[in-house]
Amino acid sequence: MEIIRSKSNQLIKQAKKLQQKKYRKTSYLIEGWHLLEEARQSGAIIQQIFVTEDGLHQLDTKSPVKVVSPEILAELSDSVTPQGVVAQIALPQQELPQVLNGKYLVLEDVQDPGNVGTMIRTADAAGFDGVFVSEKTADIYNMKVLRSMQGSHFHLPVYRVNLPALVEHFQTNQVPIYATTLSKDSVDYKKVNIPSSFALVMGNEGQGISDFIAEHADQLVHIPMPGQAESLNVAVAAGILLFSFI
Amino acid sequence: MEIIRSKSNQLIKQAKKLQQKKYRKTSYLIEGWHLLEEARQSGAIIQQIFVTEDGLHQLDTKSPVKVVSPEILAELSDSVTPQGVVAQIALPQQELPQVLNGKYLVLEDVQDPGNVGTMIRTADAAGFDGVFVSEKTADIYNMKVLRSMQGSHFHLPVYRVNLPALVEHFQTNQVPIYATTLSKDSVDYKKVNIPSSFALVMGNEGQGISDFIAEHADQLVHIPMPGQAESLNVAVAAGILLFSFI
Structure with a gap:
């Protein structure tokens, strides 16, 4: 041998x-x-x-x-x-599905490999139908992402996309877009009625969602925090929202 | 100079x-x-x-x-x-409070510094009254924990404790203990009625909670997962439970 x-x-x-x-x-x-x-x-x-x-x-x-x-x-x-x-x-050849109808997670420019992997794993656990990551989001085939993802990319499709094109595709398919903010001007996530088909956008760790997403979202949501911490880790916030919305 | x-x-x-x-x-x-x-x-x-x-x-x-x-x-x-x-x-000198009455998070032998810090930050965001960490949990003054904790240990007390003594202290104070499992034999977290004072125990990443905690908990709970992932990251699971229980 x-x-x-x-x-x-x-x-x-x-x-x-x-x-x-x-x-x-x-x-x-x-x-x-x-x-x-x-x-x-x-x-x-x-x-x-x-x-x-x-x-x-x-x-x-x-x-x-x-x-x-x-x-x-x-x-x-x-x-x-x-x-x-x-x-x-x-590497799988993944073409964007023609018809979008289901529950989707969208990561906009999320930097930390652990956060990216953990969110895809959480979307998998919550039974989501797919994850879309923006061009500036950490590469999902990075070994750190793969480690925290724990094989979830073998369970649900993960697409790397141009965000404006994706937003247009959601709109054509009448999939409403929910985007998370830290602002109290947006709606408390517990008070929104989530339909069976939707997209949830999580933003960058430091900057949050972009102005483009804020303008094109059908609804901005936030998680009220009664304590003193200024923010939640983005993967924790995603977990709270994904499991609340299913 | x-x-x-x-x-x-x-x-x-x-x-x-x-x-x-x-x-x-x-x-x-x-x-x-x-x-x-x-x-x-x-x-x-x-x-x-x-x-x-x-x-x-x-x-x-x-x-x-x-x-x-x-x-x-x-x-x-x-x-x-x-x-x-x-x-x-x-280092702060923290003595266990004589009277326990509030919302508490307990970490049993959580290994990963990022998970420990993120959970304390989440408990802070959710307005919890304190966090107890077992002797085998990662040291909260580790710089990696401090980084993911983002100052939350300055907002709420974090005690390093002997777990059996803590459990007895909770019992004396009539604070019910909820512990998380992966087992479907435990109760769906959405179906429990949480009182205003309680302790939630999160277990080790690989092993979950100990037999000791499982035996002494007033209620075992789990997060049903409709998807294919075998488990959630412990910090994500904690986030879902903490924000569901407040």
């Missing part, structure tokens, strides 16, 4: 590049047995599996496997305690 | 040690102008302020200030982009 032990091996060099966004044109990396199983169940195209020798027995013989040394696995891995397996997955 | 430029300066060496939990016996470090202002407003004892020369004008002459080089400030700071000020604050 051949064990790859060299960082200069072409396959390893190619795979390692996928840690950087600019190289993630057609593939991305996932890490750990749980995500690999989720990838398989969702029908994602698994291009290559890198595994250490002691994990090999967990894979069937038909899998596209390369055995690597623990050092090489650590090179491909982003976590402090690598789980013994990293896989290269084909 | 004296500017400290050496890592071997005694004050700097002492302060830097406070980045490690074992040295945080009587003081801890905070970072940034916003937290310093919160500390001041809350009446916390500010033992020492380390500031770079260009931030000096933001401080009054009565403050206990040492001017340091940007390199030394970066030494004391934990963040990638230091904000020009780090302060050494006296």
Whole structure:
């Protein structure tokens, strides 16, 4: 059995590049047995599996496997305690659905990978039908996002979109847009009647939603805070709203 | 004006040690102008302020200030982009209140600093009266916790406690204990009638609440999830429950 032990091996060099966004044109990396199983169940195209020798027995013989040394696995891995397996997955080709009818989460320029991943995981838990992320939102194939997302991108579609085009698409489909603000001028989220089909926009951690979204939203909502904190973490705010609106 | 430029300066060496939990016996470090202002407003004892020369004008002459080089400030700071000020604050002496009557959040062995800080911030936003953290929960004076807490520990008391003693104290004070589980055998959080005084226990990220808490809780609750995600991030779950229960 051949064990790859060299960082200069072409396959390893190619795979390692996928840690950087600019190289993630057609593939991305996932890490750990749980995500690999989720990838398989969702029908994602698994291009290559890198595994250490002691994990090999967990894979069937038909899998596209390369055995690597623990050092090489650590090179491909982003976590402090690598789980013994990293896989290269084909980026899904996702076209915007023609018809929009369901519950959608929209992330406008959310920066923190943990927040992005957590919100997609929460939308998945709440049974949402899809997530749209703006062009400036953290890349969902960033390994930190993947870690906090915990496989939710295998459960519901996540689209990277141009926001003005998305807003127009929602309007054409008569999907009302709710956007969250910190302003008390907007409506208390507990007092809105949410229809069965809608889009909820969460904004950037520091800036909130853009003027463009504020102008085009059908309804601005906020979470009243009786305490002294100035704001909620955006992923916590999203959780409160998503579970209140279902 | 004296500017400290050496890592071997005694004050700097002492302060830097406070980045490690074992040295945080009587003081801890905070970072940034916003937290310093919160500390001041809350009446916390500010033992020492380390500031770079260009931030000096933001401080009054009565403050206990040492001017340091940007390199030394970066030494004391934990963040990638230091904000020009780090302060050494006296650890508050917090005795358990004799009478418990209010809304309390209890964190049982929560590991991730970001989760701990975010939950305390959320309890603050929701107007809770205090937070109790178990002995194995991440130290709240860890700089990562402080960053996600955003000053909330200056708004509401946070007690580190022995959980069995706390449970007894709640029972003596007739404060009912609600604990969160993933089990569908527990009650849907939307179907419980929450009194004005109660304690909500959130468990460890991986293990959830302990058997001890499960046995001593007055009511176990869960958040039904219509989607495919197996669980929610603990801080998101706490946000949903805290804002539902107020």
